[in-house]
Amino acid sequence: MIFFNCDYNEGAHERIIKRLVETNLEQTTGYGEDDYCRQAAEMILEKCELPEGQVHFLVGGTQTNLTVIAAGLKPWQGVISADTGHINCHETGAIEATGHKVLALPGRNGKLKGDQIREVVKAHREDGSHEHMVQPGMVYISNPTEIGTIYHQKSLEDLYNACQECGLYLYIDGARMGYGLMARDNDLTLPFIARHCDAFTLGGTKQGALFGEAVIITNPALGKDFRYLIKQRGGMLAKGRLLGIQFQELMKDDLYFELSAHANAMAMKIRSTLVDLGIPMPIGSTTNQQFAVFTDSELGRLAGKYSFSYWERVDASHSMVRICTSWATREEDVDALIKDIRREK
Template sequence: MIRFECDYNEGAHERILQRLMETNMEQTSGYGTDDHCERARVLIRQACGQEEADVHFLVGGTQTNTTVIASILRPHQGVIAAVSGHIAVHETGAIEATGHKVLTVPSPDGKITAAQVKAAYDAHAQELSPEHSVQPGMVYISQPTEYGTMYSKAELEALYAVSKACGLPFFVDGARLGYALASKDCDMTMADLARLCDVFYIGGTKIGALMGEAIVILNDALKRDFRYIIKQKGGLLAKGRLLGIQFETLFEDGLYLEISRHAVDVALKIHDTLKQHGVQFLYDSPTNQQFPILPDSLLAQLSQDYTFTFWEKVDHSRSAVRFCTSWATRPENVEALTRDIVSLLQKDKDPAEFTEAVAVLETAAMV
């Protein structure tokens, strides 16, 4: 079985494991106060071009989102997010469990716009009795999104400007950040991102590390007592050095972007090959997640040798599925996958159905 259902199917990049071996019997203080964490912080600040940023290391994404959001909002405030945002749909109500509503706005492609943020803010502010509803308190986006799509620099600038104007801290979930920055369609750097938000995080779990997310806090007002919130939410790792060592390794020679690029390259290989064979895609993703629409019969056969994620029914005979690549994806596996799909496609291809599928899809996308 060859796995494409997520981007955390393997362990860690070999250089990370190597480093863990080398440092294993070093004695360090706990909870992220060690020299490896300190060095990783310096490297990340450099990558961000932000000497004053606070950098904290946590273990996983849900924990990170919860910790950041709970640290920012007052009790009556909620967080604006896309209806498809990870915090809205895939964290078992972790945000609500800290007392806050996720204020969702519609999104066909996983992104939200500055205009939507402004509209949500204004709609609340203009209510006759605003205190009867949840006050927007911050803005959450993912870069890239849960659908593999990506914000342009201009879009981020607009979102940050609007958020600032509304007094809403702007938080960017970068669980797959490298896969955006390494995309050839990307017009921004990590330093650009760091200038265009109040707080973001750099995903390690999905990009080379055993586990780990690096939170970068840019806005001074959000820095205070952050370690307390990490501890309370269960995210202060005893052997914090494990996270420090991993981010040190990822950030000392450009490894983070290098391995991200690999994942995107092989993802586009899948995309381009399938597209050449007439396959349509649910979202237009330039990153490591691809969402082709394929015949259900084909998918049934394919699932005997490959794992992937069912996404949604598109019409009576076709579904969109998700293939993820990662830093660890073997080119030969991608080769095999595309070859097998193409071969299955050629067996049961029916151009009429394709046209139909696309029509249905376009209708759906407009909703």
């Protein structure tokens, strides 16, 4: 079975493994206060042109999201998210478990627009009994989104401006940020992102590390005493250096971006084949997640050899699946898949 179902099937890139082995018996301070974490943070901040920013390393994405969001909200505030947002769908109510409502808005290709934020905030403030409703306090987006689409400079700027006008934090979940930044139609850069949000993450788990998410906080108000919250919510790794070492290696020689570029190339190779074959791909993704509609019989035959992620039923005889590549995807597996799909048609 060849897995195209997600981007966290393998361990880590060999360079990361090598560094973990080399440093294994060193004795270092715990809880992320070691030199590896410090150096990795500096490398990230340099790439972001953000000398005064904070970087924290956490293990997983849900943990990261709930920690950042809880840090930024007052008890009576909620976080705005696209309805397809990970925090709204696939984190078992982790945000609500911290006491905050997720205010879901209809996403447009998985994305939010500035005017949607303005409307929500305006409606909230103008309502005579606004204190009977959750106060918006933050906007959560993911880039790339959960369906592989990306923000551009214009759309991110538009959203950030709206957040600034309305007094909301903007937080970008970058669990797959590298795949977004290496997309062929991307015009975002790390410094641009850093200037257009209050916090964002660079995900490691899905992009070459064994695990790990780097949280970059650009707004000091959001970062005050942040380590307390990491610890309280269970996100502080005892041997924190494991995160520092991994991110250091990912940042070195831009390994992170190189791996992302590979995954995207593999994804686009699959995409162009499917488009050629006339297989419907309703979502305009240019990153490592591709969404294709197959007939039941096609899927049935492919399922013997390949694992995809089931997405949704489309009609009586068709379903949409997610085909996901990663830093670890082998081109020979992609070629085999393409060949088998061609045979189906």
